[in-house]
Amino acid sequence: MNPAVAEVAWRGADRAGPPAYDVDRVRADFPILSREVRGKPLTFLDSGASAQKPRAVIDAVSAVYEREYANIHRGVHYLSARATELHDEAREKVRAYLNAAETREIVFTRNATEAINLVASSFAARRLREGDEILLTELEHHANIVPWQLAAERAGAAVRAAPVDDDGLVDLEAFEAMLTPRTRMVAFTHISNVLGVVTPAREMTRLAREKGIPVLIDGAQSAVHLDVDVRDLGCDFFAFTGHKLYGPSGIGVLYGKAEHLEAMPPYQGGGDMIEYVTFEKTTFAAPPERFEAGTPNISGAIGLGAAIDYVNALGRDAVAAHERDLLRYATARLSDAPGVRLFGARGEKAGIVSFLQDDVHPHDVGTILDRDGIAVRVGHHCAQPLMDRFGISGTVRASIGLYNTREEIDRLVDSLHHVKEIFG
Amino acid sequence: MLDDLRELYQEVILDHGRNPRNYGKPDEASHRAAGHNPLCGDRISVYLDVDGEGVVRNAAFDGRGCAISQASASLMTEIVPGKTLAQVGALFRNFHGMCTSDAGAETDERLADEMDRLRVLSGVRQYPIRVKCATLAWHTMNAALQGEAEATTE
Numbered sequence: 001m002n003p004a005v006a007e008v009a010w011r012g013a014d015r016a017g018p019p020a021y022d023v024d025r026v027r028a029d030f031p032i033l034s035r036e037v038r039g040k041p042l043t044f045l046d047s048g049a050s051a052q053k054p055r056a057v058i059d060a061v062s063a064v065y066e067r068e069y070a071n072i073h074r075g076v077h078y079l080s081a082r083a084t085e086l087h088d089e090a091r092e093k094v095r096a097y098l099n100a101a102e103t104r105e106i107v108f109t110r111n112a113t114e115a116i117n118l119v120a121s122s123f124a125a126r127r128l129r130e131g132d133e134i135l136l137t138e139l140e141h142h143a144n145i146v147p148w149q150l151a152a153e154r155a156g157a158a159v160r161a162a163p164v165d166d167d168g169l170v171d172l173e174a175f176e177a178m179l180t181p182r183t184r185m186v187a188f189t190h191i192s193n194v195l196g197v198v199t200p201a202r203e204m205t206r207l208a209r210e211k212g213i214p215v216l217i218d219g220a221q222s223a224v225h226l227d228v229d230v231r232d233l234g235c236d237f238f239a240f241t242g243h244k245l246y247g248p249s250g251i252g253v254l255y256g257k258a259e260h261l262e263a264m265p266p267y268q269g270g271g272d273m274i275e276y277v278t279f280e281k282t283t284f285a286a287p288p289e290r291f292e293a294g295t296p297n298i299s300g301a302i303g304l305g306a307a308i309d310y311v312n313a314l315g316r317d318a319v320a321a322h323e324r325d326l327l328r329y330a331t332a333r334l335s336d337a338p339g340v341r342l343f344g345a346r347g348e349k350a351g352i353v354s355f356l357q358d359d360v361h362p363h364d365v366g367t368i369l370d371r372d373g374i375a376v377r378v379g380h381h382c383a384q385p386l387m388d389r390f391g392i393s394g395t396v397r398a399s400i401g402l403y404n405t406r407e408e409i410d411r412l413v414d415s416l417h418h419v420k421e422i423f424g
Numbered sequence: 425m426l427d428d429l430r431e432l433y434q435e436v437i438l439d440h441g442r443n444p445r446n447y448g449k450p451d452e453a454s455h456r457a458a459g460h461n462p463l464c465g466d467r468i469s470v471y472l473d474v475d476g477e478g479v480v481r482n483a484a485f486d487g488r489g490c491a492i493s494q495a496s497a498s499l500m501t502e503i504v505p506g507k508t509l510a511q512v513g514a515l516f517r518n519f520h521g522m523c524t525s526d527a528g529a530e531t532d533e534r535l536a537d538e539m540d541r542l543r544v545l546s547g548v549r550q551y552p553i554r555v556k557c558a559t560l561a562w563h564t565m566n567a568a569l570q571g572e573a574e575a576t577t578e
Contacts, residue, residue, distance in 0.1 A: 360491075
């Protein structure tokens with residue numbers, strides 16, 4: 001959109017109610033988007049792996065270090081109190097973002113992976129006996145497979161995966177049938193990181209909860225693209241990460257129902273997670289501190305809070321509508337592109353489109369797109385069981401962020417012609 | 425832009441990538457190993473038949489991968505038969521050097537023709553992330569010769 005058109009759209013919107021989503025203004029908030037890559041304007045379609053950061057987040061992190069940094073908790077001095085306050089505010093922002101009931105239900109972790117490991121170790125592992133089962137789906141990222149395998153192995157329990165159809169849609173009947181009296185835990189992704197398929201998370205959670213089985217939802221992608229409400233979902237645990245949500249890397253979140261967190265033993269031992277320590281016995285702090293041993297990622301948490309403020313200010317509905325439009329556009333353009341085969345293009349989707357071009361290996365496609373300044377993800381996307389399900393070794397994945405444009409989708413499709421030129 | 429890419433994807437590479445030579449599991453092999461590139465999930469197996477004199481009689485491979493890794497494996501299996509294990513080792517070192525540094529490694533005069541053939545893969549130097557694609561088959565062959573069952577590019 002050129003500035004003149006944007007201006008008209010903006011003024012028009014003043015009369016018509018809320019302003020239209022002005023992606024040019026949004027892009028101006030992200031310093032990195034104005035740089036060139038290999039002599040071409042950067043076309044960043046890899047936000048599903050990690051998103052770029054708005055000025056507001058970069059500034060928030062810098063401001064902590066420049067003006068308000070000290071270790072949190074227990075400090076009697078001004079800066080420690082101030083950093084503690086900012087850290088606590090960030091937790092409250094996360095609580096509100098997920099519509100959790102209480103801030104003690106929000107545990108800061110390094111990332112979604114650590115959040116899942118925490119639940120697998122401190123919650124699931126203790127409930128597992130030989131012959132028990134943990135139910136996942138075929139869509140899962142390795143981060144939502146391996147922690148459960150580790151817990152299951154120790155107990156002699158088994159990890160099972162509910163099937164998906166050829167479009168990557170969860171077979172609800174099969175899922176329900178796999179909830180057996182031996183199922184001790186259910187964990188599944190809210191949005192497939194490979195296909196962008198949105199799972200019927202609410203319904204799946206209901207089915208499991210009816211049988212008294214606790215549920216963890218991997219929200220690494222959904223916390224970015226959907227208006228997540230953990231109480232509406234009804235899940236026991238929800239994991240996501242800051243860096244995909246335009247926040248810093250190294251900060252993630254575990255939401256856990258208070259009743260569970262209260263009953264769970266610590267994940268790691270150390271400072272900040274204790275109540276009282278002697279060499280004979282240690283009593284542990286209440287959640288969430290019980291699960292946050294050692295000095296945490298203070299600036300990361302504050303940066304994540306700034307990212308949440310940023311997304312809220314744009315309007316989550318407006319962002320979602322913009323991303324929906326782009327995903328529809330990308331799906332349509334790629335469907336028409338010669339030799340392109342889309343994966344998981346049916347059903348409810350968000351943020352991600354995955355494809356192969358003819359029989360060209362995704363790595364070769366990725367290298368050619370990169371020469372045009374286009375960043376996509378290629379390979380198995382840490383979801384090898386799903387690749388096996390489709391009988392492929394990998395895909396090319398374009399993932400959409402709130403700053404992407406139709407023009408960038410056009411560039412992607414144009415660059416695929418170069419793949420054709422090289423590989424014939 | 426396309427010229428750059430054609431430097432990487434030369435005709436020889438595209439040809440070997442599309443129609444890999446010595447593809448498939450042979451009936452007899454004295455050495456074998458599976459190679460894995462965790463980055464992309466590609467897996468190949470390399471099979472070698474080495475005689476009592478320490479000379480490679482046959483080489484073959486199977487598995488899937490990108491154009492670069494398939495072409496590299498295909499070329500390798502064409503080049504190593506007839507070579508002594510010492511020569512194969514020298515080729516591996518030279519090839520690895522060629523893929524990773526502009527200077528390349530010292531080339532043994534007697535292997536100059538072989539290195540000339542392999543030079544089509546030297547374009548990966550400009551694409552650090554793709555070096556492992558080019559060297560996977562060679563690492564796997566090395567593992568097979570050293571009696572290891574598995575190789576990885578990591």
